[in-house]
Amino acid sequence: MTQAPGHGQTLPQAEAFARIRLLRSPNVGPVTYRQLMARFGTAQSALEAMPDLAARGGGRYRVAGADRVSAEIDAVRAAGAKYLFEDSPAYPALLREFPGAPPILTYRGDISFFDRPAVAIVGARNASAAAMRMAWEFAAALAGQGRLVVSGLARGIDGAAHEGALSAASGGTCGVIAGGIDVVYPSQHFDLQQRIANEGILIAEQPPGVEPQARHFPSRNRIIAGLCAGTLVVEAAPRSGSLLTARLADEAGRQVMAIPGSPRDARARGCNELIRDGAVLVQEPDDVAELLDGFTGNPRSHFREEAPEPFVHAATAESEADSDLDIAALLSSAPVSVDEIIRLSGANTPTVQMALIELELAGRLTRHAGGRVSLTS
Known part of the structure; x- marks a missing residue:
């Protein structure tokens, strides 16, 4: 074997x-x-x-x-x-605490970089030249302070952040690959990816040989957010992957920061909306350092919470009290939290969790972000 x-x-x-x-x-x-x-x-x-x-x-x-x-x-x-493996002493501590963290990663490079305090720098693929320069400068300064700059190897802001971190004498950077550890994406970042493997660290959740697909990028974004005490968004459009990374960081109690931009530039709308919703406005690398030094899990950023969607099910009070309740009967194609299923079923948590596993292995259940589940369409 x-x-x-x-x-x-x-x-x-x-x-x-x-x-x-x-x-x-x-x-x-x-x-x-x-x-x-x-x-x-x-x-x-x-x-x-x-x-x-x-x-x-x-x-x-x-x-x-x-x-x-x-x-x-x-x-x-x-x-x-x-x-x-997640129970290895070398597995990043902050990522281990993150909801849904990968149980197993593959990596190339120097794993001791995970001992450094980490900050994510993310942003638009079609970024402006000014924003890319700013990402490079922030990454170079933060890496020069002994931090690990984490990003997703995409074009634009991600690439500039990796390049800036590598330019620092004591710099280090972590590239999170959306596909397998042996896959280069985008192809123009072949040299950059090799350099990160030689001078920093590359990690991947997907098996080798897997080409990135649309569904892989949100998974990659959660790793970026999970590795770091704080996430900085340099330039981003609304509803972009960078904003998803920021939201995931916020949900996990990490610091979220954004650099403001002109309200006339569509590429700055995402950052401006983040700041409006509670992200911390930063203008200099020292602003980021001040927020992250001694971070104790109480971020200054605090996003406005959206009201949860009500879950209404046809199950009656009598069926909720029935100890033999079929868990599948409480599910539909609309995602609902596992906690809500536990409450409605009246069963204990281990019983519900095992029933959900049985349905999932049978191909009847789909898991969603935020601890929600639904019947598979």
Whole structure:
């Protein structure tokens, strides 16, 4: 059996292999992975139980093949990369605390950069020259102070932030790849990505060989936000990925900062709206440093909360009190929080969580951001 290369792991190779196999199995994301590990103790035990769980949820199930996992491990090794498991001492502490953090990452580069305080710098792909220069200058200054500058390797602001951080004598940067660790995207960042691997650190959640797709970018954005005590948005359009990163950071209690721009420039509207909604306005790198030095989890930024969407279900009070309530009957195609399902069902949390896992493994349940679930369309 091919062994899984990792960073300083005391984890037995068989269990490391089983963990990769568990995470690569159908309908298993970070939330389900952690719940299965908590319930069964080891990945191997979880793998053995999954077909029965899916059957109870009304479906058939086959775990990821061992040959597929062996091929993935070979590809990770061929790329000069290693695995990083969430219970490794080297796994970034702030990311471990982030909701839905990846249980397993692959990386290339110097993992000791994760010991540095990290700040995310993100923004528009079609950024103005002035904004790109500002991103470069902020990144160079913050990296020069010994911080790790994190971004997503996209064109525009992301690329400028990586370049600026690498220009600092003591600089370091982390590039979060939307695809696999061996995939270059965009193609014009081939040299930049190689340089980050040599002088900083590259990380990826997706298996090697996976080309970035639209659904991968929100997942990448949550990693960027999760790695850092604060996220700085330099220039962004409304409803952009950069604003999603900022919102995710805010939801996790991290600092959100934005550089204001002209109200006449559409590319500045996202930043201006962030500031209006509670992000901290910054104008100099020292403003960022002041906000993040000694950050204790109480950000100055505070976004206005939107009223939660009401969840109305046809279930009657009698059915809510029924201990044999079918959890699937409480679900629809509209996402609803797991907490609401627990409340309406009257069942205890472990019972509801296991029922949701059974439905998910059977292919009947979809998980959404914010701890919400729905029936699969």
